[in-house]
Amino acid sequence: MAATILQGKEVAQSIRTELATEVADLKKQGIIPGLTVVLVGDDPASHSYVRGKSKGCEEVGIRSELILKDASTTEEELLSIIQGLNENPNVNGILVQLPLPAHISESAVIEAIHPEKDVDGFHPISVGNMVLGNETMLPCTPHGIIELIKRTGTEIAGKHAVVIGRSNIVGKPVSLLLQQENATVTMCHSRTQNLEEHTRRADILVVATGKAHMIGKEHVKPGAVVIDVGVNRIETGKLVGDVKFDEVQEVASFLTPVPGGVGPMTITMLLKNTVSAAKKQAKR
Ligand SMILES: NC(=O)C1=CN([C@@H]2O[C@H](COP(=O)(O)OP(=O)(O)OC[C@H]3O[C@@H](n4cnc5c(N)ncnc54)[C@H](OP(=O)(O)O)[C@@H]3O)[C@@H](O)[C@H]2O)C=CC1
Numbered sequence: 329m330a331a332t333i334l335q336g337k338e339v340a341q342s343i344r345t346e347l348a349t350e351v352a353d354l355k356k357q358g359i360i361p362g363l364t365v366v367l368v369g370d371d372p373a374s375h376s377y378v379r380g381k382s383k384g385c386e387e388v389g390i391r392s393e394l395i396l397k398d399a400s401t402t403e404e405e406l407l408s409i410i411q412g413l414n415e416n417p418n419v420n421g422i423l424v425q426l427p428l429p430a431h432i433s434e435s436a437v438i439e440a441i442h443p444e445k446d447v448d449g450f451h452p453i454s455v456g457n458m459v460l461g462n463e464t465m466l467p468c469t470p471h472g473i474i475e476l477i478k479r480t481g482t483e484i485a486g487k488h489a490v491v492i493g494r495s496n497i498v499g500k501p502v503s504l505l506l507q508q509e510n511a512t513v514t515m516c517h518s519r520t521q522n523l524e525e526h527t528r529r530a531d532i533l534v535v536a537t538g539k540a541h542m543i544g545k546e547h548v549k550p551g552a553v554v555i556d557v558g559v560n561r562i563e564t565g566k567l568v569g570d571v572k573f574d575e576v577q578e579v580a581s582f583l584t585p586v587p588g589g590v591g592p593m594t595i596t597m598l599l600k601n602t603v604s605a606a607k608k609q610a611k612r
Pocket residue numbers: 469492493494495496497498499516517518519520523536537538539542557558559560590591592594595
């Protein structure tokens with residue numbers, strides 16, 4: 329039986345409609361949520377993601393600002409820009425697009441963002457609160473993935489979830505959130521031996537490696553929910569996931585497409601975090 333395609337784009341759209349109503353209400357109270365995105369350098373993929381973020385803000389009525397700096401920007405300059413944004417009451421959320429040029433320390437930059445404005449959920453305080461299960465800003469991609477899985481009607485509790493990838497922005501946090509939803513979680517990475525043996529036991533398989541088409545139907549248990557996080561531009565210029573969509577579609581029960589799956593959910597969770605940051609900051 330062919331998998332149901334999990335149209336993240338449609339789910340994202342319906343959440344954005346709800347957010348637009350919420351933002352309209354906030355505006356009546358004089359609260360205008362604002363997001364500032366800082367982009368250093370001229371990586372074309374980064375520019376493309378950042379455009380998606382501005383468009384998302386526009387759709388729901390969030391005021392967005394883009395600060396573009398060239399690749400030679402120093403760490404000191406960037407830290408001082410962040411300091412200014414921390415102090416600016418019109419800015420509720422700050423996102424510094426990663427990766428940064430090699431001469432800038434990503435951890436120093438992330439730590440400079442005020443945790444209340446950390447809409448990426450990357451600050452050590454946000455990460456620590458997530459690990460402890462405290463209420464906090466959740467990282468956008470992992471949060472979007474959990475929302476998508478829930479929309480399938482799949483009960484996460486008790487299921488075996490396998491996550492491939494252990495990055496700080498996707499693999500690690502999504503495995504933690506799945507565990508908090510009471511899944512039994514296995515984490516795989518580039519040093520995992522016999523990958524297929526692990527993935528074939530997954531009721532829920534989350535793939536976040538950045539390796540185009542590395543997962544085929546031989547990796548997937550019939551009936552599994554498969555979430556493809558990868559966004560890879562191949563030679564033809566086409567955008568593809570980490571999963572061989574056509575063949576995995578034959579065995580999975582649900583499968584996310586690329587594009588149109590996890591990506592739009594990521595941006596929507598960013599919008600959601602920005603709105604919640606604005607509400608929290610307005611109370612003070
Ligand atoms: N749709 C969205 O919203 C988003 C999409 N992405 C995309 O998701 C993908 C992953 O991103 P990110 O987590 O930042 O990537 P990273 O490169 O930071 O991490 C990749 C992870 O995959 C593991 N890995 C690599 N190759 C293999 C392999 N052959 N077998 C098993 N594990 C492997 C690595 O293992 P090891 O740790 O051992 O090196 C690492 O843990 C990228 O394509 C990225 O563009 C990312 C963020 C958001």
